[in-house]
C-alpha cells in the first residue's frame with residue numbers, strides 16, 4: 079500500500095486525509111443502503127489538483143500495486159465510487175475550473191471535477207443550452223461522462239455520449255492522453271473516446287471534458303397528462319414518438335410516487351385526476367411551433383385513453399414540475415431497498431410494466447415505477463418490505479429476466495458499478511464480456527484502477 083507520505087509529496091500535505099472520521103463521506107455514494115457495498119478498512123483519501131499530479135499518483139500506485147478508486151460527486155446509484163478494497167480514494171473535487179465557454183463553436187471546456195450545477199449556472203447565463211438533466215446536479219462532469227448519464231431530457235438530443243466531443247484522460251499507467259477535440263466529425267483511428275465514455279472509471283481518470291452545447295430554445299411547454307392505469311399511458315407514448323413531434327422528454331410517473339415526493343418537498347403536484355401520469359416537455363424556436371406540437375400531443379393523448387391534460391407554459395410552473403420529478407429518488411430513499419434502471423425497446427414499455435405488476439402481485443408487494451418512458455428506461459423501486467423478507471435479489475432478477483426477454487438490458491443509466499456485478503450472469507453474451515476484460519487488461523495491466531467495478 080502506498081504510504082501517505084509519498085502521496086503528500088505529490089499533492090501537498092493538506093490534500094491527503096487518513097483519519098477515518100474525516101473520510102466517512104468519501105466511503106459512500108447514493109446507492110440504496112440495503113445493497114450499498116461495504117467500504118474497506120484501510121483507505122487514504124487524496125485530492126489532486128492537476129492531471130500531472132493524478133499521473134504521478136497512478137505511476138506510484140502501479141509500482142506499489144495499490145488500488146485507486148475515482149470519486150466524482152458521489153451521486154452514483156450502484157456503488158462504483160465506493161472503495162471495496164484497501165487503497166486510495168482519489169477525489170476529483172479540486173479539478174473544478176471551467177476553462178472556456180466557446181460560444182463560436184457551441185462548446186464548453188471544463189475540468190472533470192466541475193459539478194453539473196456549476197456548469198449549468200455558467201451556461202444558463204448565456205444564450206446556450208445543455209439539454210441533459212440527470213436528477214442530481216451534484217454529479218461532476220467526469221462522473222457524468224464515466225457513467226454516460228441520461229436523465230429526463232434525452233429523447234430529442236440523446237444521453238451524455240451525444241454531447242462529449244473531447245476528453246483528457248490519465249490512464250491507469252499514468253500516461254496522459256487527449257482524445258477528440260472541438261470537432262463534430264472525427265474518424266481518426268479506433269474511437270477511444272467512446273470507449274472511455276461509460277467505462278465507469280475502469281479504463282482511465284477523466285480530467286478534462288469538451289461538451290457540445292445547443293442554442294437555447296426560445297419557447298417551451300410542459301404537458302401533464304393523466305391516465306387511469308400505468309399501461310394505458312403507453313399507447314400515447316408510442317403514438318407521440320411516431321407522429322414526428324420530438325419532445326425534449328416523455329417521463330412516466332405513478333401518482334402515489336409523485337404525490338409523496340411533492341409532500342416531501344412541501345410542494346403541490348398540480349394534477350388530481352388519474353393514477354398514472356406522463357410529463358411531456360416540448361421545446362421550439364418560437365411559441366407557435368410549441369403550441370402546434372402541444373396540440374398534436376394533446377390530440378394523440380385524448381385519442382389514447384388520457385383522462386385529463388394540463389399545459390404548463392410559465393417557466394416557474396415548468397421548473398416546479400421538473401423539480402418534483404427529479405426528487406423522487408430522494409423522497410423514496412429511506413423506503414427503498416434497491417432502485418433498478420432497466421431499459422427495453424420503447425415499444426415494449428407497456429409490456430414490461432404489466433410484467434412488473436405481475437411480479438409485484440406474486441410477491442405480495444407493490445413496486446412503484448417511474449422513468450424515462452420515451453427512452454424505454456424505467457426505474458422500478460424495490461421497497462424495504464422485500465428487504466425485510468429477504469426477497470430483494472429474487473424480485474430484482476425476475477424483473478431483469480423479463481427485460482432481457484424483451485431485448486432489454488439490466489442497466490440503461492446507472493451502470494454496473496459494484497451492485498450489478500452478481501447479476502451479470504443473466505446477460506448472455508460471454509464473448510462480449512471476455513473482450514471487455516481484455517480491453518481492461520490493455521489499459522490497466524495491474525488492475526489497479528477501480529478494481530471490482532463494472533466487470534466480472
Ligand SMILES: Cc1cc2nc3c(=O)[nH]c(=O)nc-3n(C[C@H](O)[C@H](O)[C@H](O)COP(=O)(O)OP(=O)(O)OC[C@H]3O[C@@H](n4cnc5c(N)ncnc54)[C@H](O)[C@@H]3O)c2cc1C
Pocket residue numbers: 107108147148149150151152153154155157158159170190191211212213214216217218219220221222223224225226227228229230278279280282283284285404405407408491492495528531
Ligand atoms: C437523485 C438522483 C437522481 C439521479 N438521476 C439520474 C438520471 O436521471 N440519469 C442518470 O443517468 N443517472 C442519474 N443518477 C445517477 C448519478 O447522478 C449519475 O450516475 C452520475 O453520472 C454520477 O456522477 P458522479 O460525479 O456523482 O459520480 P460518482 O458517483 O462519484 O462515481 C460514479 C462512477 O464514475 C466514476 N468516476 C467518477 N468521476 C470520474 C472521472 N473523473 N473519471 C473516471 N471515472 C470517474 C467513479 O469511479 C464511479 O465508478 C441520479 C442520482 C441521484 C442521487
